[in-house]
Amino acid sequence: MLSILWDSLWNSSENILHHKLKNNPYFPFTIRQPHVYELNYLSNNLAIGIILVIASFCIYTICLFTSLPGSIQLSGIFIFVFLLGAWLIITSVGRRSLIIDLMEDMYEFYIYRYLMHKGPLGEIYIRLKSQKTGQGVLYYRLILNGPHIEVLNLTGIKLTNNSEKLEKLGLRLASKLNLNYFDSIDISPRHVIKHWAS
Structure with a gap:
């Protein structure tokens, strides 16, 4: 790494x-079988969601330990950033798989073993x-x-x-x-x- x-x-x-x-x-891609190639990856939004959740807890800590005049506004930002990060994590969980089949001239896209789309x-x-x-x-x-x-x-x-x-x-x-x-x-x-x- x-x-x-x-x-x-x-x-x-x-x-x-x-x-x-x-x-x-x-x-x-990696070779799954002759003329069939597979790509497994995680969504980039997962990392962004984790960063946002961590940032929201940093904002919460600042609100908790300081008595700044705008701490009420910061608490609103904390809630927004936390919910946005949690939504990105929830929608991005699950390994993505893209499979290209050259014999069939088709591809399949999976999210955690569930077929999301199949097309030419x-x-x-x-x-x-x-x-x-x-x-x-x-x-x-x-x-x-x-x-x-x-x-x-x-x-x-x-x-x-x-x-x-x-x-x-x-x-x-x-x-x-x-x-x-x-x-x-x-x-x-x-x-x-x-x-x-x-």
């Missing part, structure tokens, strides 16, 4: 993804996403997305300005998983569409 954090601090996101794809050409492979895709800074510089990341699944960031927490390398990695992964690939621009000749969603 410490080595992953160390790598993410000192290596670029495209180099980390390149290394992961070298070790596992289907990253972040044309519904899910890998996309290069861009984000502009205040100085006008574009940074990029690769995502996996589709209906009924959360946006999955494939490149970690860091963004990169090396869109060419990230595009090559995204195209390679999309080819291995037989998924559509979309460029960061909506209308682009770089889109690779293998399936049309019905």
